Amino acid sequence: MKERKAPLYDRLIQHQKEEPISFHVPGHKFGDIFPAEGKETFQHILSIDATEVEGLDDLHAAEEVIKEAQYLASRFFGAEDTYFLVNGSTSGNIAAILAVCRPGDEVLVQRNCHKSVLHGLELAGAKPVFFTPEYETRTHRYSLIHKELIDEALEQYPNTVAVILTYPDYFGRAYPIKEVVQAIHHHGLPVIVDEAHGVHFSLGSPFPVSSLNADADLVIQSAHKTAPAMTMASYLHRKGSRIDTSRLAYYLQMLQSSSPSYPLMASLDLARLFLSTFTESDKESLLSYITAVREAFKETDYLYEVLAVDEMDDPLKITLKAKEGYTGFQIAEQLESAGIYPELATSSQVLLVAGLIPNLEIETLKKRLRGVNWRLKSCGEHGTIKIEILNYPKVQSxxxxxxxxxxxxxxxxxxxxxxxxxxxxxxxxxxxxxxxxxxxxxxxxxxxxxxxxxxxxxxxxxxxxxxxxxxxx
Ligand SMILES: Cc1ncc(COP(=O)(O)O)c(C=O)c1O
Structure with missing residues (x-):
């Protein structure tokens, strides 16, 4: 049996047991001073909400227990370095871009990227060249990327210094990442992958290939999105020799708080532990749970269709496609009225995200779904407004x-x-x-x-x- 080790979390618990007298920040003094209204709820977490005192290390100059926790994460994910992020993948994307791009540099960027990528490019003063994934009728989105697309764009823009990918997309659509990264490396360029939605890919099949497995140079993952980590807790991983690590560390400390949250960092340590001890039998029960959730939604598919999942894609994501005359927004609203909260809605789709462990009685879900008044809100005037599929240029600066x-x-x-x-x-x-x-x-x-x-x-x-x-x- 694998040793269940979470050095940062363990050290915080040990510190708490030593009943430290705090003459340091934060002002809640491990929860002693807190408004009565929230004390009970916050108490446990405040007891490990420490600061950089002796023995607890410092995120921005990690030498001890944070270094060890980051090292264990790098081993599990297959990186050479892993950095804990307390300001989400947002800060990781921006730091990665600033580390790689200088003012005026041409950078090839997947068009359907998160706004943090654009913000990073703007701060770096880079010159983005956007390439648009191919439109896929199975996903009804611009979601397919292949090596030829990258080759074509790089031939058109031979001065490109780096490529930024988003993998998978928000809906869990993956693409042949190994071939794509190989093609980029063949041009001698580093690749940054915004893998915000793929922290669990290192678990292997049936999840998509992780981009670290494909040898991407910098990979940013929101641990909080699909692993059990606190909101904002994320990882940035580095692999290979194309990245200047001192520039990366410089921008990470510039963009993140000088008082990083210990509960957040400890949750990253624990999320890695959770993933590294995930078993084949955990995968089996997860897959049957997801099948049952999908079936439950299929039973009330009056206004939507439950989209099939390609074997390349992330099974944690379940997409409902609105039927003709309805919008994703309408469907989400109906679900919410019965206390079922989706991740997001677009004009034509609703996205549901399952957790890695079954956490819901299927009967409870079915009961709620049966409680939705599907007929009442049929075909509102907005459902008939057509949103056209935009024609983005293949490559565009x-x-x-x-x-x-x-x-x-x-x-x-x-x-x-x-x-x-x-x-x-x-x-x-x-x-x-x-x-x-x-x-x-x-x-x-x-x-x-x-x-x-x-x-x-x-x-x-x-x-x-x-x-x-x-x-x-
Ligand atoms: C593709 C993608 N990248 C980056 C982010 C930002 O992640 P975070 O919320 O961890 O800052 C998001 C957030 O939704 C995202 O969807």
Whole structure:
């Protein structure tokens, strides 16, 4: 039997048992000082909410117990270094990009990336060249990437210094990552993989191949998304010799708190322990649980279809596709009214994410699903609004560089005046946080129509002014 070792968590518990007298921050003094209203709920976690005192190491100069915990994580995931992140994959993506790209560098970027990737590119002053995955009718999304696509883009842009991939997509769609990474390495370039949704891929089949297994250079994973880690807890892994590790460490300490949360870091230590002790029999019971969840949803498929999962994809993700005349938003709303909360809805789909261990009685789920009043909200007027499939160019650079945009002052215009103008603030439905229009590109008529239709259907955007118009140069 494998040793169940979580050095950082164990050390925090030991520290707590020693009944330390705290004359240091944080001010709650291990939970002694806390509002009565929240004390009971917070107490346990506050008892390990320590700071960098003797014996507890320091994330930004790890030499002891954090170093050991990160080392165990690197061994499990197959990296040469693993860095604990306390500000999500958001900080990992930005740090990775700053470590690799210098101002003016051309970088090849998968178009359907998370906004943190765009923010990293902007901060680095890089010149993104976007490539669009192929549209797949089985997923109804731009989700397929293959080696030829990368080769074509790199031939077109021979000065590219790095490639940034998103693998898998939010819906768990994977692609032949080994071939793609090999092709990038063949061009002598480092590859950064935003694997925010794939921390569990290191468990092996039936999950997709992990990008560390495919020898990607930097891999960022939100441990909190599919492993049992606290929200914001993430990993950044490095492999191979293409990355300047001192630049990476420099940006990580710049972008993260100088008081990183010990509960978050301990949860990363424990998430690694959980994954490393996951057994074949755990996988079997998980798969039968997922099958049962899918069947339960199929029993009430009046407004949606439960999409089949390709064997290459992540089985944790279950996608409901809205039937003609309905939207994903409507379906999500109906589920929520019965206390069933999906991960996200788009105009045509609803995404459900299962955990790695069955945590729900299927009968309870069925009862809730039967309680949904599917007929009542049939075919609202918004369900009939068609969202067209946008035609993104295969490979495209920005119309205006980040440096040029910095010299300009944006103005706000109504959507009716937006076509042909340069987008000054990416238009990002949230979730999933993937830009529909990116800052620096010239807005097309179909993009504008699409945002207006999404607005009518009730999509949420981080920028609430999106209902009226947008910022342009
Ligand atoms: C593809 C992708 N990358 C990065 C992130 C950011 O991750 P985090 O929430 O851990 O900062 C997200 C969040 O949803 C995401 O979907």
């Amino acid at each position: 920005l119309a205006v560089s980040y440096q040029e945009m910095q010299q300009e002052t944006p103005e706000f215009v109504n959507w009716s005046h937006a076509v042909g103008r340069i987008c000054a603030e990416s238009v990002i439905p949230y979730p999933p946080g993937i830009p529909l229009i990116v800052k620096g590109e010239r807005m097309t008529e179909e993009q504008v129509r699409s945002v207006q239709a999404l607005n009518k259907q009730g999509a949420s955007f981080h920028n609430t002014a999106i209902k009226q118009g947008t910022w342009v140069f």
